[in-house]
Amino acid sequence: MATCRDCAHEVLWGELPTGKKIALEPASLKQPAGLRTFVLLKGMATVATDQDRRLHRPLYVCHWDACPAKGK
Numbered sequence: 001m002a003t004c005r006d007c008a009h010e011v012l013w014g015e016l017p018t019g020k021k022i023a024l025e026p027a028s029l030k031q032p033a034g035l036r037t038f039v040l041l042k043g044m045a046t047v048a049t050d051q052d053r054r055l056h057r058p059l060y061v062c063h064w065d066a067c068p069a070k071g072k
Contacts, residue, residue: 002023004023004063004067004069006067006069006070007067007068009025009063009067009068010025011023011024011025011063012024012025012040014038014040014043014044014045014060015043015044015045016044016045016046017044017046022038022045022062023062023063023064024038024040024045024060024061024062024063025060025061025063025066026058026059026060027059027060031061032066035061035062035065035066036061036062036065037059037060037061038059038060038061038062039052039057039058039059039060040058040060041057045060
Protein backbone atom coordinates (compact mmCIF):
# COMPACT_ATOMS: atom_id res chain seq x y z
CA MET A 1 0.00 0.00 0.00
CA ALA A 2 1.22 3.52 -0.77
CA THR A 3 0.91 6.74 1.20
CA CYS A 4 -0.21 10.17 -0.01
CA ARG A 5 2.70 12.59 0.31
CA ASP A 6 0.32 15.49 1.09
CA CYS A 7 -1.90 14.03 3.83
CA ALA A 8 -0.19 10.71 4.77
CA HIS A 9 -3.39 8.66 4.18
CA GLU A 10 -2.88 5.18 2.80
CA VAL A 11 -4.01 4.73 -0.79
CA LEU A 12 -4.52 1.77 -3.09
CA TRP A 13 -3.61 1.95 -6.74
CA GLY A 14 -5.95 0.65 -9.40
CA GLU A 15 -6.06 0.79 -13.16
CA LEU A 16 -8.96 2.33 -15.05
CA PRO A 17 -10.27 0.68 -18.23
CA THR A 18 -8.44 3.46 -20.14
CA GLY A 19 -5.12 2.19 -18.74
CA LYS A 20 -4.56 5.19 -16.46
CA LYS A 21 -3.66 4.62 -12.81
CA ILE A 22 -5.94 5.92 -10.06
CA ALA A 23 -5.24 6.37 -6.35
CA LEU A 24 -8.16 5.06 -4.28
CA GLU A 25 -9.19 5.10 -0.65
CA PRO A 26 -12.08 3.32 1.07
CA ALA A 27 -15.36 5.21 0.77
CA SER A 28 -16.73 6.54 4.06
CA LEU A 29 -19.63 8.59 5.31
CA LYS A 30 -17.23 11.42 6.23
CA GLN A 31 -16.47 12.25 2.61
CA PRO A 32 -18.28 14.92 0.62
CA ALA A 33 -21.44 13.82 -1.15
CA GLY A 34 -21.32 13.36 -4.88
CA LEU A 35 -17.96 11.61 -5.21
CA ARG A 36 -17.91 8.79 -7.75
CA THR A 37 -17.48 5.41 -6.12
CA PHE A 38 -15.40 2.61 -7.58
CA VAL A 39 -14.91 -1.10 -7.04
CA LEU A 40 -11.49 -2.66 -7.31
CA LEU A 41 -11.43 -6.17 -8.78
CA LYS A 42 -8.11 -7.81 -9.66
CA GLY A 43 -6.44 -4.41 -9.82
CA MET A 44 -9.02 -2.94 -12.20
CA ALA A 45 -11.03 0.06 -10.96
CA THR A 46 -14.51 0.49 -12.39
CA VAL A 47 -17.37 2.78 -11.42
CA ALA A 48 -19.53 1.01 -8.83
CA THR A 49 -22.96 -0.22 -9.91
CA ASP A 50 -26.10 -1.03 -7.94
CA GLN A 51 -25.15 -4.70 -8.24
CA ASP A 52 -21.77 -4.01 -6.62
CA ARG A 53 -23.60 -2.39 -3.71
CA ARG A 54 -26.05 -5.31 -3.41
CA LEU A 55 -23.10 -7.72 -3.33
CA HIS A 56 -21.52 -5.59 -0.57
CA ARG A 57 -18.29 -5.18 -2.50
CA PRO A 58 -15.86 -2.72 -0.90
CA LEU A 59 -16.35 0.75 -2.35
CA TYR A 60 -13.60 3.28 -2.98
CA VAL A 61 -13.34 6.91 -4.01
CA CYS A 62 -10.57 8.66 -5.89
CA HIS A 63 -8.13 9.84 -3.26
CA TRP A 64 -7.36 13.04 -5.18
CA ASP A 65 -11.04 14.05 -4.90
CA ALA A 66 -11.22 13.23 -1.16
CA CYS A 67 -7.74 14.26 0.03
CA PRO A 68 -7.97 16.57 3.07
CA ALA A 69 -4.88 18.43 1.82
CA LYS A 70 -6.56 19.21 -1.51
CA GLY A 71 -6.28 22.88 -2.38
CA LYS A 72 -3.70 23.65 0.31
